[in-house]
Each structure stands twice: as C-alpha cells, then as structure tokens.
Amino acid sequence: METMRGRTISPGRVEGESLVSKEPIGFYGGIDAKTGIFIEKGHELEGKSVKGKILVFPCGKGSTVGSYVIYGLAKNNQAPLAIVNKETETIVATGVILAGIPCVDRIPVEKISTGDRLVVDATAGTVSLTKKGQ
C-alpha cells in the first residue's frame, strides 16, 4: 500500500473502489444529477455511474453550474464517496464543501487505475492506494 499526501479540500474519511477518468470532468452536462450516470457523449466514462465510487480525475472543466450538480448528486443519493484530483478548481471545491463529500487534491492521479482500492483521509489530506489484484 502506498500513501500519497495532498491538500484537504473537504474533510472526511472513506474507503472504496476508484473510478478513474484521465480526461477532465465537467459535472454540468457531464453527469446526470438524478441517476449519477455520465451522459457526456464520447467521454471515457460515458454510461458509468459515480455512485459509491471514489471518483479520480485530473481537474474540472466547463460550466460553473457544476457545483449544483455535485450538490444535487448528494441530495439524490447518487454521489461519489469521495473525489481525488490533481488540481481541484473552485467549482468542484464549492460543490464538495456544500455537499459534504470528502475531497483531496495535489495527488498524482496517474498512479491510480479504475478498480484500485483507496483509503481517502481527506481530513489529513492523504490517499492510500492498493493496486487491483494485490
């Protein structure tokens, strides 16, 4: 298990399985707040659900309404367990703070693959990684 140290965006501690996007994510127009499913055509996670996963992506993109989509995902019980970024922008930070979703950034996300086990201690700003199959 490898522990990586980053920056606290929104506190909390969870364990779970990762869902990784190498591309940036725009929550508005990217994910349906009612179902938690990726709807952006041609996105590498199109059709996948974020519910109960630790969502890992480099940075945000697109609409500033994304904060409300993150808040809506939580209210509709479709939210990811946590979010891990290379760089969290204000739009995602606002969303996770309002929604109470643990979030850490400044993590080398390229080390993480979909299906890896993660322990996200957002309060301490750490992410512990166990590669799939290990």
Next chain:
Amino acid sequence: MHLTNAEERILSGENGEVLERMFRLLVQLGDIYGADRMIPVRSAQVAGVSYKSIGDPGVEFLEDYAAKNAKVRIVTFLNPAGMDIEDWQKLNVPKGFAEKQLRIMSAFKKMGIVVSATCTPYLAGNLPRFREHIAWSESSAISFSNSVIGARTNREGGPSALAAALCGVTPNYGLHLDENRKAQIFVEVSAKLEDNADFGALGYVVGKQVKNRIPYFRGIKDADTDQLKALGAAMAASGAVALYHAEDLTPEAHLMETKGLEKLTVADKDIEETFSKLSTGKEPDIVILGCPHSSLREIMTIARKLEGKKLKKPLWVCTSRMVREAANRMGFTQTIEMAGGKVVADTCMVVSPIEDMGYKTTAVNSGKAANYLPGFCKQNVIFGRLDTLLEKVTA
C-alpha cells in the same frame, strides 16, 4: 487567512445563519487556495438558474435562503432560465417545469438579484471595468470579463458567486492576483477566421488541449467582441479556460512574456475537422442561434439574411430581454418572425428542455452549444457557419 473583526462576527453567526454559512464557504475556499484576506467585489453574476440544471435540490436551497431574508450587497445579475419568463406558454414549455422555474426566479428576486436571465451581463447592463474585482460564475462571461475587459474573477461556481454577492467579498487568490494571470501556453493561429462559428471552432479545439491553462494567441488578425465572446465560450466549455490573451486584441496581452512557452498551432484543417467532428446529425429539426446570448449586431445580421425569406424549419435566436427590446424597436424581431423564426429572451437551447419538446437534431453556430447539446439535451448536432445553416432551412 486574515479576517477582520467584522468578518469574525459574521462567522460567529451575528448576522444570521445564511450569511454565516455563505461566509464560511468563502473562508474555506480562501484557506484552500491560500488567500491572505477577503477583498471587496463590485458585482456578481450568478449561474445555476434553470430548473433543468439545478433540479429540486437547487429549488429548495434557494427558497430556503430567500425565506431567511438573505439579501445581496452588490449589483448581481442572473444567468439564463430554462424558459422565456414572460412568453413561456407560447413556446410549449411543460407546465410543471414552468412552475418550478418561476419559483426559482421569485427566490432570486427576493434576494435582490436582478433577474436579468442572461449569460451576457456585459451586454445587458452589468459592465465591469479594467482591473475591477468581481465574482462571476457563467464560464463564458468569466472568460469575457477576464480576457476582453481585463476585470478579475476566478471561475466561481454558482453557489460561491452567490456567497460573494451576499457577503460583498471574495477571497483574494487566483486570477485576482497579477502573478496568476500570466500566459502559460502559446497558440499560433494560421487558420483563416471569418464567421463567428470559426471562432467557436477555434475555441473548442484549443480548450480541449490547454484544459485549465492560460493561452496566448498570436495570428488572430481581427475580431469583434461577438467573435471574442464565441472564442472564450467554447474554450470554457471544452476546457476550463477562465482567461486568454490575444495579441493586439485584449488589454493585458502586451504585458505577457511568451518566450519559452509550450507551443500549439491551429491551421485551417483543424477548424474544418472540428466542424465535422462536432456535427453528429444531418437534417436539422430546428436551428438555434445565440450561445452565448446574441448581441444586437448578431441579431441584425441574422435579420438581414432572413429578409424576404421563408423558413422551412423552426429557428430561435436567443438573447437577453434587454437586447430583444432594442431588436423590437429596430424591427429586427419582426423581420425574423416574418420569415417564421423567433427571438427568444431569458433562455437558450442548452438550459431549456428542448429534448422534451420533440426536437432531435439541432443546428448551431456555437462551439459551446455544440459541446453541450449531445449529452445534456440528447441532441444530434449540426455545427456550422451561419450562412450554411440558413441555407439548410430557407426555401
């Protein structure tokens, strides 16, 4: 972060629960991004207005704040709604949707927010000055105010812009500071840019590659504000570009050091490829123009091209109510209506429920709209230049 005594008192709840909660959000953001203090902002632009975008959780959130008597402290304008607020009945908007949308508008109005319902506040009465600190959401308006005007805002999310509007301040970090406004990637444009859609295509292709960095453009020979609006909007949709510099066109470009920057080139073939890549449909059910909201000049151009023509398919020109008033006065609206089109105020194709109104393929001249319509509105898209689109739908 340093907080004044008055700010500490807001955090202790002395000014009520809403202000405490909103100010706490700003302090948290300031702590994360290393702000030294709060700075006053002169205006705000609040996104997250359409019921389609924010849903029931958003309605509850806003009504709760309005009921607790939250009031904005600075000039605050609002993004487009999911429908024309006055003429929604004529546009087949589902009734349940309309009721929720009207509740959202009432909540914003009660908070003292100007229910401008436009993504182009700078064309409708909220114009910041060079170097003014503001707190705007709406990715395209952020790009325009930072880049074309030289005002200063971070990419605020809808709720963080609302927080700044209610508190009158924003944490001092990011694009509020000179050192964070420097160019980070050099973009050499050899492509010929003529139609506004060419600028949208350029924005889409550059945004995809630069992601959240600050591009410096060389080679854009000339551009009017409509074209710069189209460029910025597309870059903020396919990427997260909040600020760009364009040589001889934008106010901070001459301050930039471009030596040693990573370089990107955009040629004619990249623009053509973008048009064909984003075009997933063949025959349009409807043509929708005005993303971001049309300026009066854009409406005038469309009206002139439609003079004496008959449309075979519906055509909407989306704009703010303020600009539509001027278009009415000049007879542009009437010309477009005579051809069979509509000038729609307060809303646009992205935030209105067009997928529930029987449309499957939408033709647009906007790189931003072409980016959002397939996923969020379940539309096939035809992305093209204005003349090409009008040719498809006029007899």
